[in-house]
Amino acid sequence: MEHIWFYIKKLHTFAGMKLYINLLGMIAISFFEGFGIYLLVPMLSLIGVIDLAIDNIPFLSWLPKVLGGIPERFHLTLVLAAYIVLIIGQSLLARKQNIMNSEIQQSFIRYLRVSTYKSLLQADWLFYLQKRRSDISHIMTSELARVSQGSTLALRLATTFVFTMIQVAFALLVSVQLTVLVMASGLLLAVFSRKFLKNAKKIGDQTTELSQHYYAGITDHFNGIKDIKSNRMEQSHLDWFRSLCHKMERNIVNYTKLQTATQLIYSASSAVLIVLFIYLAFEVLQVRPEQLMLIVVIFARLWPKFVLLQNNMEQIISTVPGFKSLIELQQECDHASEMKIGGTHLQRPIPVEQGILCSHVHFRYDRSSEEYALQDINVFIPANRMTAIVGKSGAGKSTLIDVLIGLIKPEAGEILIDGSPLDSERLQRMRSSVSYVSQDPFLFHATIRDNLLMAEPDASEDELWEALKFSASDEFVRRLPEGIDTIVGDRGVRLSGGERQRIVLARAILRRPYVLVLDEATSALDNENEAKIRAALENLKGYMTIIVIAHRLSTIRFADQVIVLERGRIVQQGGFQQLSGESKGSFSQMLAYGAEPIA
Numbered sequence: 075m076e077h078i079w080f081y082i083k084k085l086h087t088f089a090g091m092k093l094y095i096n097l098l099g100m101i102a103i104s105f106f107e108g109f110g111i112y113l114l115v116p117m118l119s120l121i122g123v124i125d126l127a128i129d130n131i132p133f134l135s136w137l138p139k140v141l142g143g144i145p146e147r148f149h150l151t152l153v154l155a156a157y158i159v160l161i162i163g164q165s166l167l168a169r170k171q172n173i174m175n176s177e178i179q180q181s182f183i184r185y186l187r188v189s190t191y192k193s194l195l196q197a198d199w200l201f202y203l204q205k206r207r208s209d210i211s212h213i214m215t216s217e218l219a220r221v222s223q224g225s226t227l228a229l230r231l232a233t234t235f236v237f238t239m240i241q242v243a244f245a246l247l248v249s250v251q252l253t254v255l256v257m258a259s260g261l262l263l264a265v266f267s268r269k270f271l272k273n274a275k276k277i278g279d280q281t282t283e284l285s286q287h288y289y290a291g292i293t294d295h296f297n298g299i300k301d302i303k304s305n306r307m308e309q310s311h312l313d314w315f316r317s318l319c320h321k322m323e324r325n326i327v328n329y330t331k332l333q334t335a336t337q338l339i340y341s342a343s344s345a346v347l348i349v350l351f352i353y354l355a356f357e358v359l360q361v362r363p364e365q366l367m368l369i370v371v372i373f374a375r376l377w378p379k380f381v382l383l384q385n386n387m388e389q390i391i392s393t394v395p396g397f398k399s400l401i402e403l404q405q406e407c408d409h410a411s412e413m414k415i416g417g418t419h420l421q422r423p424i425p426v427e428q429g430i431l432c433s434h435v436h437f438r439y440d441r442s443s444e445e446y447a448l449q450d451i452n453v454f455i456p457a458n459r460m461t462a463i464v465g466k467s468g469a470g471k472s473t474l475i476d477v478l479i480g481l482i483k484p485e486a487g488e489i490l491i492d493g494s495p496l497d498s499e500r501l502q503r504m505r506s507s508v509s510y511v512s513q514d515p516f517l518f519h520a521t522i523r524d525n526l527l528m529a530e531p532d533a534s535e536d537e538l539w540e541a542l543k544f545s546a547s548d549e550f551v552r553r554l555p556e557g558i559d560t561i562v563g564d565r566g567v568r569l570s571g572g573e574r575q576r577i578v579l580a581r582a583i584l585r586r587p588y589v590l591v592l593d594e595a596t597s598a599l600d601n602e603n604e605a606k607i608r609a610a611l612e613n614l615k616g617y618m619t620i621i622v623i624a625h626r627l628s629t630i631r632f633a634d635q636v637i638v639l640e641r642g643r644i645v646q647q648g649g650f651q652q653l654s655g656e657s658k659g660s661f662s663q664m665l666a667y668g669a670e671p672i673a
C-alpha cells in the first residue's frame with residue numbers, strides 16, 4: 075500500500091486540485107453505473123421476464139407512484155429512455171475523466187523529465203566523472219517509461235478503488251448480508267495474495283538492474299565498436315549479451331507467471347464462491363430474487379475489477395524501483411548542483427582584464443586516497459597573453475585547466491579572477507567568458523553550420539566563415555559535397571580527426587571568448603594546418619587570454635609563459651626561451667626528447 079501512496083502523494087503534490095475534480099468525476103460515474111443497474115429491475119419486470127418487486131429497490135420506491143400517473147403503454151419506453159440517458163451520461167463523463175487522467179499523468183511525466191534534465195545540467199563536472207553515462211540515459215529513457223506506466227496505473231487504481239467502494243455501497247443498500255459475504259471472500263483472497271505482491275517487488279528490482287546492464291552494455295559496446303572489430307572481440311561480447319538477454323527473458327516470464335497465477339486463483343475462487351454464494355443466499359439467508367439478481371449483476375461487474383486491482387497493484391510495485399532511481403538521480407544532481415539555470419544577469423561574462431590567480435590549490439579525485447592530482451599550485455595566468463601548460467602524461471595538466479575554469483572546485487586554496495574569488499555566483503559568468511576545446515572534440519550529429527550555431531546562435535554567415543578561416547577549415551569545408559550544410563555524422567564520424575578538431579576550434583572562437591582554452595586541441599593536425607593555427611593564435615595575443623596544453627612543443631613556441639607540471643606540482647615556470655635555456659630543467663629535457671621539431 076505504501077507504494078501506491080508513494081505515487082498518489084507525488085501526483086497529489088503535482089496535480090493538486092485536478093486530482094480532486096477527477097475523483098468527483100469518478101464518484102458521479104459510479105453513481106450513474108449503480109443507478110443504471112438498479113433500473114434493470116423495473117425494466118425486466120415491465121418486459122415481463124420475471125416478476126420482481128420494485129418497492130425493495132433503494133432509490134426506486136418513487137417509481138411506481140410516478141408511473142401510476144402515466145398510461146401503462148408508455149412505462150417501458152420511459153424506463154428504457156431513462157436507462158439510455160443514464161448510460162450515455164455515464165459514458166460521456168467516463169471519456170472526460172479518462173482524458174483528464176491522461177492530462178494529469180502526461181504533465182506529471184513532462185514535469186519529471188524537465189526537472190531531472192535540468193538537475194542534470196546543473197550538476198557539476200565531478201558528478202559526471204563519478205557517474206556512468208549509460209546509467210543516466212537508462213534512467214531518462216527506460217526508467218522514465220516505467221514511471222509513466224506506474225503513474226497511469228496509480229491513477230487507474232485510485233479511480234477503480236473509488237468505483238468499487240461506491241458499487242459496494244449500492245450493493246449494501248440492496249442486501250447487507252449478501253454484500254458482506256462477497257466482501258469477506260474478496261478480503262480472504264487479498265490476504266492470500268500478499269505473497270504475490272512481495273514477489274512483484276522482487277521481480278521489479280531485478281528488471282531495473284537488468285535493464286541498467288543492458289543499456290550500459292549497448293552504449294559501451296557501440297562506443298568501442300572499432301576496438302571490438304579490430305581486436306576480434308565480437309564472440310566474447312556476443313556471449314555476454316546472450317547471457318544478459320536470457321536473464322531478461324526469464325525476468326519477464328517470471329513476472330507473467332506471477333500475474334497469471336493471480337488471475338488463475340481469482341477465476342477459480344470466483345467459480346467456487348459463486349456456487350457457495352447462491353447456495354447460501356437461497357438455502358440459508360432466503361433472500362428475495364430481485365436482491366439476488368442485483369447483487370449478482372453488481373459483483374459480476376466488480377469481480378473483474380478486484381482482479382484488476384490486484385494486477386494493478388503488482389504492476390505498480392514492479393515500477394516503483396524505476397521511480398526510486400529517478401528520484402535518487404535527482405537528489406544526487408541536486409547535491410552536486412553548481413548553478414541555477416535561468417536568471418540572465420548571472421550569465422554576463424566576466425571580462426578577465428588582469429588575469430586568473432591560482433593560490434595554494436590542492437585537488438584529489440578520491441578524497442580517501444593519498445594521491446593528489448594537484449598539489450600547492452600557485453600561478454598567475456595574465457590576461458590577453460598566451461600561457462602554455464606542459465608535462466608528462468598524467469602530470470595534472472587537464473585537471474589544472476578544469477580548476478582554472480571552475481569545472482572542479484579545489485579541495486584547498488582558491489581561484490581569483492581579476493582579484494575576486496570564483497565563488498558559485500561568479501562561476502556561471504566565468505563559464506560564459508571561456509571557450510574550451512577538449513582533447514576529445516565533440517560534434518553533434520548535425521550540419522557543420524548547426525554545430526557552429528550551437529555556440530553562437532546569432533552569428534552571421536560572414537562570422538561563420540571567419541571562424542572557419544581562423545581554424546584553417548574554410549578550404550576543406552568548401553570542398554565538402556554540401557559545404558557548410560554537410561551533416562558530420564554521429565560525433566562527427568564522417569570527418570577526419572584533424573577536421574573535427576578544426577571545426578571545434580572554429581566553434582570555440584565564434585563565441586569571441588575572453589579566455590580560450592585548448593587542451594591538446596591541435597594534436598591531430600598535420601604540420602601545415604598546425605602552423606596555420608599557430609599563426610592565427612599568435613594574432614589573437616593581446617586580445618584574448620589563451621591557455622594551451624600541447625605535447626607538440628612547436629605549438630607553444632610563442633607562449634608568453636610556460637608552466638611545467640610534474641606529478642601534480644609546478645616544477646618550472648617562465649618564458650619559452652628562458653626555460654629552454656635552463657639546461658637542467660624538465661622543460662629542456664622535454665625539448666630534447668620531443669619527437670616533433672620546433673618549427
Ligand SMILES: Nc1ncnc2c1ncn2[C@@H]1O[C@H](COP(=O)(O)OP(=O)(O)OP(=O)(O)O)[C@@H](O)[C@H]1O
Nearest residue numbers: 203439440447465466467468469470471472473474
Ligand atoms: N576522473 C578521474 N578520476 C580519478 N583520477 C583521475 C581522473 N582524471 C584524472 N585522474 C588522475 O589525475 C591525474 C592527473 O590527470 P590529468 O588528466 O590532469 O593529467 P594530464 O597531465 O592532463 O594527462 P594527459 O596528458 O595524459 O592528458 C592522473 O594521475 C590521473 O590518473
